[in-house]
Amino acid sequence: xxxxxxxxxxxxxxxxxxxxxxxxxxxxxxxxxxxxxxxxxxxxxxxxxxxxxxxxxxxxxxxxxxxxxxxxxxxxxxxxxxxxxxxxxxxxxxxxxxxxxxxxxxxxxxxxxxxxxxxxxxxxxxxxxxxxxxxxxxxxxxxxxxxxxxxxxxxxxxxxxxxxxxxxxxxxxxxxxxxxxxxxxxxxxxx
Numbered sequence: 001x002x003x004x005x006x007x008x009x010x011x012x013x014x015x016x017x018x019x020x021x022x023x024x025x026x027x028x029x030x031x032x033x034x035x036x037x038x039x040x041x042x043x044x045x046x047x048x049x050x051x052x053x054x055x056x057x058x059x060x061x062x063x064x065x066x067x068x069x070x071x072x073x074x075x076x077x078x079x080x081x082x083x084x085x086x087x088x089x090x091x092x093x094x095x096x097x098x099x100x101x102x103x104x105x106x107x108x109x110x111x112x113x114x115x116x117x118x119x120x121x122x123x124x125x126x127x128x129x130x131x132x133x134x135x136x137x138x139x140x141x142x143x144x145x146x147x148x149x150x151x152x153x154x155x156x157x158x159x160x161x162x163x164x165x166x167x168x169x170x171x172x173x174x175x176x177x178x179x180x181x182x183x184x185x186x187x188x189x190x191x
Contacts, residue, residue: 046087053077056093063101064131066108066124071100072174079172098135102146103169105132106161109153128153128161 047055056077065071080096082088105127112120128150136142149160 045090047082047090047093048085048087049081049083052081052088052093055090056081056096059093059097063097064127065101066104066127068111068175069104069108070176071104072176075174076100095136099168100173102132102135103165103173104175106149106158106165107169110158110161110165113153113156113158125150125153 057073060071060073076096080093105124109121109124109128112118112124128146132150133143133146135146145160145164149164152158152160
């Protein structure tokens with residue numbers, strides 16, 4: 001019986017809601033003193049729309065993006081920033097960027113594979129194998145999905161990469177440049 005890969009996150013909004021919900025959970029050690037009570041410490045930092053936008057733009061430079069897929073940060077922020085009086089926990093912008101970066105590399109690998117550009121496909125595959133599984137270290141299902149998608153890509157099967165991009169990228173992320181794809185890589189190191 002073949003094991004079924006876990007489903008990727010369904011949208012950028014779901015990721016923000018998940019991040020907000022996780023930050024609101026009390027933390028404590030089961031069975032230890034104060035079990036079930038919040039650990040004393042500073043309250044979580046919350047970002048309004050402007051703070052989220054600024055944090056997203058700062059953090060985007062920390063990611064390495066493929067030359068053919070850099071996100072339109074204006075639209076990415078507009079689609080994921082809190083609205084009105086809502087707030088998002090600091091760090092949720094990194095979750096959004098991890099999803100966008102995953103989309104960029106899966107799409108870049110698929111495009112290189114389709115045009116038989118072995119060098120570009122190998123460069124993208126290296127990121128699929130070494131970087132994407134490190135995103136969301138507290139999420140073993142996400143890590144497993146990224147590892148299975150990379151293994152499939154190595155074997156020439158892009159079905160999991162396509163599943164991820166269909167669920168998370170199509171319609172949610174616009175790529176800088178012609179509206180869908182960027183022409184050149186900008187600054188930024190490996191995430």
